[in-house]
Amino acid sequence: MKTEHHYQKILVTTVKLAKPAAYFILLLLTYALGYLSAPSSSTFSPPPTPTRIVSHSNSSTHHTPVLHLSNSSRTHLDYFRVTAQCSDPIHPDIVRPTLLRYLFNGTSPFTDFPPEHAARRLRRKRVKGWGSEGAVFENLIRRVKPRTIIEVGTFLGASALHMAELTRQLGLNTQILCMDDFRGWPGFRDRFKDIQMINGDLMLYYQFIQNVVSLNATETILPVPFSSGSALIKMCEMGVYGDLVEIDAGHDFYSAWSDINRAFRLLRPGGIMFGHDYFTAADNRGVRRAVDLFAALHGKKVHIDGQHWVIESS
Numbered sequence: 001m002k003t004e005h006h007y008q009k010i011l012v013t014t015v016k017l018a019k020p021a022a023y024f025i026l027l028l029l030t031y032a033l034g035y036l037s038a039p040s041s042s043t044f045s046p047p048p049t050p051t052r053i054v055s056h057s058n059s060s061t062h063h064t065p066v067l068h069l070s071n072s073s074r075t076h077l078d079y080f081r082v083t084a085q086c087s088d089p090i091h092p093d094i095v096r097p098t099l100l101r102y103l104f105n106g107t108s109p110f111t112d113f114p115p116e117h118a119a120r121r122l123r124r125k126r127v128k129g130w131g132s133e134g135a136v137f138e139n140l141i142r143r144v145k146p147r148t149i150i151e152v153g154t155f156l157g158a159s160a161l162h163m164a165e166l167t168r169q170l171g172l173n174t175q176i177l178c179m180d181d182f183r184g185w186p187g188f189r190d191r192f193k194d195i196q197m198i199n200g201d202l203m204l205y206y207q208f209i210q211n212v213v214s215l216n217a218t219e220t221i222l223p224v225p226f227s228s229g230s231a232l233i234k235m236c237e238m239g240v241y242g243d244l245v246e247i248d249a250g251h252d253f254y255s256a257w258s259d260i261n262r263a264f265r266l267l268r269p270g271g272i273m274f275g276h277d278y279f280t281a282a283d284n285r286g287v288r289r290a291v292d293l294f295a296a297l298h299g300k301k302v303h304i305d306g307q308h309w310v311i312e313s314s
């Protein structure tokens with residue numbers, strides 16, 4: 001039964017608690033190192049006082065370690081800032097044209113699609129996702145009525161196309177930015193042999209575009225075909241913010257951690273960040289630890305919706 005399975009999971013997580021604790025300690029070291037290597041500031045302040053980690057094994061829903069930060073540790077969170085200031089937000093109406101110009105030299109990636117060399121290697125429609133139609137998408141879209149959605153990790157577009165359909169049904173004027181390097185992951189071919197390759201280059205990007213074309217979502221969806229690290233920082237510099245930001249790219253701790261930290265800055269006031277694999281086999285690779293650590297450091301609550309985690313900006 002599902003609840004039984006769920007309960008087992010809580011027990012397993014409890015037993016594994018030593019691991020998150022190790023991350024926190026590592027983090028403290030990072031604080032100290034960051035402090036020591038930071039460019040010399042005019043005034044000397046002592047390194048942060050130790051942080052107490054308390055775990056609540058009494059929760060009936062899930063297990064979130066809580067980090068108690070002293071005031072001086074909080075000020076040292078500054079060392080986690082990844083870039084300079086983000087620009088002021090640009091108007092949602094000009095997000096698409098701005099990105100078309102900046103990323104694609106003004107020509108839509110859907111224009112004259114498909115090119116000949118790709119056409120014969122594509123299927124009319126090939127969509128596959130994971131939890132891509134979970135209730136969380138409809139719940140959040142109904143609630144936030146987003147003008148801009150930033151998706152970090154798109155793959156063949158299952159979740160993006162689901163969101164496009166939801167915004168269409170609700171009559172919303174929404175742009176969904178699909179950030180993905182469209183390289184999948186090493187070993188990707190084991191499970192997706194039908195996605196063809198040219199000189200080692202995957203047809204993943206082309207098949208995604210083809211899926212968007214097949215489902216008539218070319219006006220709603222815009223690919224941002226770059227690595228999440230550089231693309232999220234560029235969005236920040238350009239003032240492209242999201243009302244909803246979905247995180248579903250690299251699932252190891254460091255990838256999830258950096259995506260979450262960079263993406264959170266791109267939330268509009270009242271915006272919501274959410275992501276997959278809080279409660280799946282993949283959470284164990286680090287997604288949940290990254291989410292919990294982020295929430296603890298920022299004093300946020302992690303809400304659960306099916307397999308997804310949800311963190312509100314305010």
Ligand SMILES: C[S@@+](CC[C@H](N)C(=O)[O-])C[C@H]1O[C@@H](n2cnc3c(N)ncnc32)[C@H](O)[C@@H]1O
Nearest residue numbers: 129132153155158159180181184227228249250
């Ligand atoms: C789990 S799939 C996304 C699934 C999609 N959200 C859905 O539900 O249908 C993860 C995707 O993240 C992308 N990805 C992984 N690391 C990335 C990175 N550093 N930058 C950009 N994309 C990345 C991969 O190419 C892959 O397509």
Ligand SMILES: *[C@@H]1O[C@H](CO)[C@@H](O)[C@H](O)[C@H]1NC(C)=O
Nearest residue numbers: 014055056057058059060061
């Ligand atoms: C768990 O929490 C409940 C309510 O907050 C409390 O009454 C109970 O004593 C707690 N149990 C343990 C083992 O801490």
Ligand SMILES: *[C@@H]1O[C@H](CO)[C@@H](O)[C@H](O)[C@H]1NC(C)=O
Nearest residue numbers: 049069070071072073074075
């Ligand atoms: C920490 O900061 C809060 C708010 O600024 C203040 O009320 C509290 O007294 C401070 N605690 C310590 C131990 O300095």
Ligand SMILES: *[C@@H]1O[C@H](CO)[C@@H](O)[C@H](O)[C@H]1NC(C)=O
Nearest residue numbers: 100101102103104105106107
């Ligand atoms: C970019 O657009 C300009 C103006 O339309 C055009 O002259 C130029 O050739 C384009 N560059 C590329 C790389 O397509």
Ligand SMILES: *[C@@H]1O[C@H](CO)[C@@H](O)[C@H](O)[C@H]1NC(C)=O
Nearest residue numbers: 125165212213214215216217
């Ligand atoms: C997309 O639009 C075409 C032409 O308007 C239509 O024939 C087709 O059924 C539409 N497909 C979907 C999935 O809405």
